[in-house]
Amino acid sequence: MAAAALEVDRVRKSYGKRRAVDDMTFDIRAGELFGFVGSNGAGKTTTMRIILGVLTPDAGEVRWQGRPVDFAARRRFGYMPEERGLYPRMKVAEHLRYLGELHGMSRAAARAAADRWIERLEVSSYASEEVQNLSLGNQQRVQLAAALVHEPKALVLDEPFSGLDPVAVDVMRDVLAERAAAGVPVIFSSHQLALVERVCHRVGIVGSGRLIACGTVAELSESAERRLLVDAPGAPETGVHWAAGLAGVEVVSREGSRTRLRLAKGADDQQVLHAALATGPVATFVSERPPLTELYRDLVTRDEAEGATVVGAGAGAGAGAGAGGGR
Numbered sequence: 001m002a003a004a005a006l007e008v009d010r011v012r013k014s015y016g017k018r019r020a021v022d023d024m025t026f027d028i029r030a031g032e033l034f035g036f037v038g039s040n041g042a043g044k045t046t047t048m049r050i051i052l053g054v055l056t057p058d059a060g061e062v063r064w065q066g067r068p069v070d071f072a073a074r075r076r077f078g079y080m081p082e083e084r085g086l087y088p089r090m091k092v093a094e095h096l097r098y099l100g101e102l103h104g105m106s107r108a109a110a111r112a113a114a115d116r117w118i119e120r121l122e123v124s125s126y127a128s129e130e131v132q133n134l135s136l137g138n139q140q141r142v143q144l145a146a147a148l149v150h151e152p153k154a155l156v157l158d159e160p161f162s163g164l165d166p167v168a169v170d171v172m173r174d175v176l177a178e179r180a181a182a183g184v185p186v187i188f189s190s191h192q193l194a195l196v197e198r199v200c201h202r203v204g205i206v207g208s209g210r211l212i213a214c215g216t217v218a219e220l221s222e223s224a225e226r227r228l229l230v231d232a233p234g235a236p237e238t239g240v241h242w243a244a245g246l247a248g249v250e251v252v253s254r255e256g257s258r259t260r261l262r263l264a265k266g267a268d269d270q271q272v273l274h275a276a277l278a279t280g281p282v283a284t285f286v287s288e289r290p291p292l293t294e295l296y297r298d299l300v301t302r303d304e305a306e307g308a309t310v311v312g313a314g315a316g317a318g319a320g321a322g323a324g325g326g327r
């Protein structure tokens, strides 16, 4: 297990009376793709701006490799802001070279890096165009190149996938996975939960400024209601279902002899098996993991109903929370 590279420790930020980020604690490990998800206004952008030092927290701190993040460390981070931040009238290649030099690269190194990323992100045909003449999706590819050009040690990306076509999504995903594989901790926010589930090692779910859950999707699903898929070919396909009336068991869907069931916490799956066997042989009896989209809905709804409950590995833990979260 890689050690925490970037730690967000009990960070708070208010705008006037509104608490935008409240006691936010999590870490991102070297080589990890960390998905940062949550409803609109939950506090993701504010947290990422604090990581980058664009905003100062009211309390708490951000650490890089165990030390409070300072200007020198931040200079080595790559950032893709939500509002994007390219100069519209600058030419693509020129812009990337300029940003490389701004981050301390030599002219030759900045030129080589700009050329490399232009090619990797498939915007070569626009290298001499002004940024403003590119489509929004292509501007976004350039924006990613801008975050990468100085070979950052950590990547913080605010909704990098929004508005991209499917091919561009694949390019973006591959580049982020490559960077992570090279040891770079990568955090990105997104509302595309299926994508987050596919690409991220761990996920942090934010609700009302707090981290309400954090871990691998498998870990997050441990706190959710269990699902079973049961195929009982001998059971009648119409009429009262064989699982109806079992304590804590809900029939979610029914397709021929196959049934999907939801089990409340503490419900006994053996009683389900007995009931299924009572109809004849059982062809399938497997636990299913709900997709992140459903886990997210359950966790956010539960959090809103219960208040400050924190679930999952590392969520809300104290400084240096490196607990749990295997891949």
Ligand SMILES: Nc1ncnc2c1ncn2[C@@H]1O[C@H](COP(=O)(O)OP(=O)(O)OP(=O)(O)O)[C@@H](O)[C@H]1O
Pocket (backbone or CB within 6 Å): 015, 018, 019, 020, 038, 039, 040, 041, 042, 043, 044, 045, 046, 047
């Ligand atoms: N400059 C600001 N002044 C006042 N309130 C702000 C400011 N920036 C953010 N907020 C408030 O802070 C809260 C968190 O906003 P933030 O942009 O961090 O959310 P988010 O999770 O990134 O949302 P989204 O998914 O919509 O981008 C919101 O209630 C927002 O209205």
